[in-house]
Amino acid sequence: xxxxxxxxxxxxxxxxxxxxxxxxxxxxxxxxxxxxxxxxxxxxxxxxxxxxxxxxxxxxxxxxxxxxxxxxxxxxxxxxxxxxxxxxxxxxxxxxxxxxxxxxxxxxxxxxxxxxxxxxxxxxxxxxxxxxxxxxxxxxxxxxxxxxxxxxxxxxxxxxxxxxxxxxxxxxxxxxxxxxxxxxxxxxxxxxxxxxxxxxxxxxxxxxxxxxxxxxxxx
Numbered sequence: 001x002x003x004x005x006x007x008x009x010x011x012x013x014x015x016x017x018x019x020x021x022x023x024x025x026x027x028x029x030x031x032x033x034x035x036x037x038x039x040x041x042x043x044x045x046x047x048x049x050x051x052x053x054x055x056x057x058x059x060x061x062x063x064x065x066x067x068x069x070x071x072x073x074x075x076x077x078x079x080x081x082x083x084x085x086x087x088x089x090x091x092x093x094x095x096x097x098x099x100x101x102x103x104x105x106x107x108x109x110x111x112x113x114x115x116x117x118x119x120x121x122x123x124x125x126x127x128x129x130x131x132x133x134x135x136x137x138x139x140x141x142x143x144x145x146x147x148x149x150x151x152x153x154x155x156x157x158x159x160x161x162x163x164x165x166x167x168x169x170x171x172x173x174x175x176x177x178x179x180x181x182x183x184x185x186x187x188x189x190x191x192x193x194x195x196x197x198x199x200x201x202x203x204x205x206x207x208x209x210x211x212x213x214x215x216x217x218x219x
Contacts, residue, residue: 012127019119019135023142026151030057031118034155037163039121044161052161054171060150063165063177066185068149071156073213074189074206076110080145084111084136111136114152157195158188172200186210 022031037053044051060068072079078086086109093107108116115135120128139148158168165177168188173180180188186207187200 016131016134019115019131020138020142022119023135023139026118027143027147031151031155034118034163035120036117036122036157037155039123040157040161053163054161054167055155055163056166056170057154057164058166058177060146063150063153064180064185066182067165067177067180067188068153069214069217069219070182070185070189070210071153071192072110072149073217073219074186074210075113075192077213077217079110079149082109084109084140085133108132109136110152111139111148113156114148115139117155117157118151156192158191159199160196162195183207186214 033055037055041051041053076086078088086107089107089109112132115132116122116128119135120131143151154164154166157163158165159171162168162171165180165188169175169177169180169184172188173184175184184200187203189210190203190206191198191200
């Protein structure tokens with residue numbers, strides 16, 4: 001019984017180490033599948049819906065530079081300044097949550113979001129957060145900023161069953177990721193907070209905010 005309990009206790013550590021090994025692999029190669037993609041396929045099968053998983057990896061050189069810039073402006077403006085955690089945004093989120101009497105939400109950096117997308121699901125729980133916080137500095141060290149951003153724009157969800165820049169560009173605009181204009185890239189970045197319900201063409205108000213942030217960042 002003790003041996004069984006010992007093995008059970010080691011499982012979280014084993015999964016953490018597995019994620020670290022996976023990050024080393026992802027430094028050079030694209031992920032064949034992600035945690036969020038697996039979650040969505042299971043949800044589709046469970047609900048009896050057609051299984052949709054449009055995921056097409058493209059290297060950064062084949063993605064319009066407007067998209068990663070728009071994503072940074074929309075999701076993590078201090079991405080190139082912090083080391084995985086934006087303490088300034090965390091403080092703001094904590095203050096807002098305290099003033100509104102709600103639990104703290106938001107303030108996740110692109111690195112934290114990438115960890116969630118790769119290894120976990122969209123469900124909120126304390127265990128995922130512990131892993132997320134433990135793996136974020138490892139990802140920053142192993143991958144570096146450019147690779148983190150390349151991975152992010154390739155795996156993040158842009159719509160139901162739509163993952164990454166290439167699939168998103170084809171689905172929403174009928175073009176390749178390399179051909180995305182500045183306006184189209186901002187439209188894709190605008191759906192990220194709620195990709196299952198938002199559409200780029202209906203996000204004009206938010207694209208204006210992203211445009212302003214991009215200008216502030218010198219883009």
